[in-house]
Amino acid sequence: xxxxxxxxxxxxxxxxxxxxxxxxxxxxxxxxxxxxxxxxxxxxxxxxxxxxxxxxxxxxxxxxxxxxxxxxxxxxxxxxxxxxxxxxxxxxxxxxxxxxxxxxxxxxxxxxxxxxxxxxxxxxxxxxxxxxxxxxxxxxxxxxxxxxxxxxxxxxxxxxxxxxxxxxxxxxxxxxxxxxxxxxxxxxxxxxxxxxxxxxxxxxxxxxxxxxxxxxxxxxxxxxxxxxxxxxxxxxxxxxxxxxxxxxxxxxxxxxxxxxxxxxxxxxxxxxxxxxxxxxxxxxxxxxxxxxxxxxxxxxxxxxxxxxxxxxxxxxxxxxxxxxxxxxx
Amino acid sequence: xxxxxxxxxxxxxxxxxxxxxxxxxxxxxxxxxxxxxxxxxxxxxxxxxxxxxxxxxxxxxxxxxxxxxxxxxxxxxxxxxxxxxxxxxxxxxxxxxxxxxxxxxxxxxxxxxxxxxxxxxxxxxxxxxxxxxxxxxxxxxxxxxxxxxxxxxxxxxxxxxxxxxxxxxxxxxxxxxxxxxxxxxxxxxxxxxxxxxxxxxxxxxxxxxxxxxxxxxxxxxxxxxxxxxxxxxxxxxxxxxxxxxxxxxxxxxxxxxxxxxxxxxxxxxxxxxxxxxxxxxxxxxxxxxxxxxxxxxxxxxxxxxxxxxxxxxxxxxxxxxxxxxxxxxxxxxxxxxxxxxxxxxxxxxxxxxxxxxxxxxxxxxxxxxxxxxxxxxxxxxxxxxxxxxxxxxxxxxxxxx
Numbered sequence: 001x002x003x004x005x006x007x008x009x010x011x012x013x014x015x016x017x018x019x020x021x022x023x024x025x026x027x028x029x030x031x032x033x034x035x036x037x038x039x040x041x042x043x044x045x046x047x048x049x050x051x052x053x054x055x056x057x058x059x060x061x062x063x064x065x066x067x068x069x070x071x072x073x074x075x076x077x078x079x080x081x082x083x084x085x086x087x088x089x090x091x092x093x094x095x096x097x098x099x100x101x102x103x104x105x106x107x108x109x110x111x112x113x114x115x116x117x118x119x120x121x122x123x124x125x126x127x128x129x130x131x132x133x134x135x136x137x138x139x140x141x142x143x144x145x146x147x148x149x150x151x152x153x154x155x156x157x158x159x160x161x162x163x164x165x166x167x168x169x170x171x172x173x174x175x176x177x178x179x180x181x182x183x184x185x186x187x188x189x190x191x192x193x194x195x196x197x198x199x200x201x202x203x204x205x206x207x208x209x210x211x212x213x214x215x216x217x218x219x220x221x222x223x224x225x226x227x228x229x230x231x232x233x234x235x236x237x238x239x240x241x242x243x244x245x246x247x248x249x250x251x252x253x254x255x256x257x258x259x260x261x262x263x264x265x266x267x268x269x270x271x272x273x274x275x276x277x278x279x280x281x282x283x284x285x286x287x288x289x290x291x292x293x294x295x296x297x298x299x300x301x302x303x304x305x306x307x308x309x310x311x312x313x314x315x316x317x318x319x320x321x322x323x324x325x326x327x328x329x
Numbered sequence: 330x331x332x333x334x335x336x337x338x339x340x341x342x343x344x345x346x347x348x349x350x351x352x353x354x355x356x357x358x359x360x361x362x363x364x365x366x367x368x369x370x371x372x373x374x375x376x377x378x379x380x381x382x383x384x385x386x387x388x389x390x391x392x393x394x395x396x397x398x399x400x401x402x403x404x405x406x407x408x409x410x411x412x413x414x415x416x417x418x419x420x421x422x423x424x425x426x427x428x429x430x431x432x433x434x435x436x437x438x439x440x441x442x443x444x445x446x447x448x449x450x451x452x453x454x455x456x457x458x459x460x461x462x463x464x465x466x467x468x469x470x471x472x473x474x475x476x477x478x479x480x481x482x483x484x485x486x487x488x489x490x491x492x493x494x495x496x497x498x499x500x501x502x503x504x505x506x507x508x509x510x511x512x513x514x515x516x517x518x519x520x521x522x523x524x525x526x527x528x529x530x531x532x533x534x535x536x537x538x539x540x541x542x543x544x545x546x547x548x549x550x551x552x553x554x555x556x557x558x559x560x561x562x563x564x565x566x567x568x569x570x571x572x573x574x575x576x577x578x579x580x581x582x583x584x585x586x587x588x589x590x591x592x593x594x595x596x597x598x599x600x601x602x603x604x605x606x607x608x609x610x611x612x613x614x615x616x617x618x619x620x621x622x623x624x625x626x627x628x629x630x631x632x633x634x635x636x637x638x639x640x641x642x643x644x645x646x647x648x649x650x651x652x653x654x655x656x657x658x659x660x661x662x663x664x665x666x667x668x669x670x671x672x673x674x675x676x677x678x679x680x681x682x683x684x685x686x687x688x689x690x691x692x693x694x695x696x697x698x699x700x701x702x703x704x705x706x707x708x709x710x711x712x713x714x715x716x717x718x719x720x721x722x723x724x725x726x727x728x729x730x
Contacts, residue, residue, distance in 0.1 A: 025463070051463065057493065062452040062486035069456020072441065073391070075463060077456075096446050097453065105434035105442060106425040107647035142648055165650035 028080030084119030099142030132264035149214035156191035194242035202231030220317035288327035377596030381544025396431035419636035448481030458496035477508025538566030
């Protein structure tokens with residue numbers, strides 16, 4: 001075990017896979033000489049050179065499209081987009097092409113490409129650099145969607161994503177890049193998509209959180225235990241497509257209460273989807289309506305005061321858990 | 330005017346163009362019979378541009394095109410039976426009925442796809458070129474797109490990337506004078522499309538797209554530059570589609586005389602005349618090319634007609650590349666019932682009426698705790714859960730700070 005920051009764990013995943021497979025290469029804006037806008041690709045250019053660590057022009061749709069073409073011709077590109085907001089410029093290549101090609105050409109072409117993108121608020125980056133679009137990508141058949149919250153998961157999921165033959169949207173959280181954690185060493189540290197992590201066991205309420213909100217959920221669970229004597233079970237789905245719904249449903253069947261925490265917008269969000277799935281499949285096990293804690297229904301404001309108010313915090317999760325327990329019937 | 334090649338090559342060029350012409354006519358007929366659905370974009374009139382291009386490509390080269398590519402696939406060697414079956418939406422189609430007319434694909438012949446998004450194939454072509462370069466292979470990519478495609482952002486982005494990375498790609502504009510119904514001079518400020526990439530460092534030339542030999546010459550030079558000099562170039566081929574943009578086009582934007590004028594330059598008639606006039610081909614061979622095309626196309630229609638509809642239980646096949654045999658890939662197969670689209674005819678009346686009225690469930694559930702974030706409530710900082718006022722959230726944050 002080594003203690004690594006998330007950004008280091010992600011870099012190690014890429015470096016290990018690039019050593020393992022000549023077909024793997026990285027391209028994106030400022031991934032080479034600049035070492036990555038968030039320093040995730042630090043050191044890769046030195047080790048692998050310009051052929052395999054490629055600085056690109058600011059042309060998101062074409063960068064991703066070039067990744068699609070390269071992947072169709074047998075390479076395994078890792079495309080870095082500087083933020084999830086910028087990925088909207090590449091939405092055509094991601095949705096109409098990368099996700100559709102295997103299906104619309106009936107399996108004659110594969111698109112083994114990873115598109116990495118950081119998102120999330122908390123850094124006063126304002127309305128065009130801070131959003132959470134997990135829900136957007138979660139909706140698209142043909143894509144896989146990963147959203148790791150720990151360095152160990154980040155490394156393992158990224159390695160799996162690179163080895164997978166499907167297009168993967170790999171969402172990172174800007175606030176987690178500096179977070180340290182124990183990371184298993186070695187080439188075999190991979191993690192299957194579609195396996196949720198139970199971060200904390202508890203019998204009173206199930207709290208599901210993704211990305212930074214997985215951590216917030218854990219903090220809330222500690223508070224619930226210390227201050228309210230409530231034991232929450234905390235689940236981090238780790239991937240949204242495929243989704244390990246079984247682990248979540250098993251937990252809900254035990255606790256009969258569910259809270260879902262995400263940083264994204266409320267309408268049609270990750271929580272909206274999960275809440276529907278739980279209600280459809282475990283309605284009889286619920287003692288109260290599913291509670292959602294989401295980001296505010298606004299474009300991320302710059303003002304620190306407003307921005308912090310737009311992002312869920314521990315106390316909101318605690319309140320939601322208390323609310324669902326009070327709502328028991 | 331380029332010299333005529335040998336008789337075998339002339340025959341092959343003529344036969345290929347005649348086959349595509351006849352195939353497209355039949356596709357149009359089958360569309361009228363409602364055997365082919367959706368949109369149908371025919372390339373009648375553009376055969377010289379297509380065949381001239383593919384005739385100088387190597388097997389290992391990639392061709393990528395647009396939504397008007399039945400002919401491109403056939404020119405590349407795809408079995409016309411399978412193209413027709415795709416138009417019919419049948420299992421033996423090039424995409425097993427999943428792609429349709431706009432999305433023909435044939436990996437074996439390196440026809441890397443028809444694409445329904447104008448300009449969407451350009452970045453992918455750059456990626457194909459990148460793969461050749463990265464692997465040190467000397468295959469090149471020919472990327473064909475329409476005059477309308479030169480106005481997309483992808484055009485500028487891709488030209489820049491291709492020039493910057495010296496990708497082995499020939500970009501070929503099939504300029505048929507109209508982006509759907511909008512004439513070139515009404516959609517492009519620069520009407521000499523061959524110049525549109527000069528600023529990116531990509532030289533361009535123009536060629537008569539109605540002359541199969543001229544196209545051959547132009548494309549061969551572009552391919553040579555891509556292969557030998559690692560230099561992407563742009564070639565503009567002037568061509569014309571006799572039919573509308575799609576089968577649903579009333580053609581109000583052009584005069585019948587204009588179509589007739591272009592038909593005078595017909596790529597097949599004129600090439601056949603020239604071959605016969607020069608004594609390279611005889612009238613009998615020309616007739617043989619037409620007869621073979623006729624037989625092939627009628628057989629393709631029969632083949633397509635006989636091919637089965639895709640079984641409903643194949644709905645989710647190929648959505649994911651399932652390298653993991655345990656099958657954890659997530660498709661939404663929760664409901665044992667047929668999906669709504671599969672049972673339109675037997676849909677309950679209420680559901681159908683609602684669907685027809687464009688109605689979604691708009692009822693307001695009697696939940697115990699409305700979530701302010703869902704109410705569109707603009708109270709300060711009301712991001713979160715029902716129980717929290719925005720002010721509390723803000724204060725809590727300030728306390729932390």
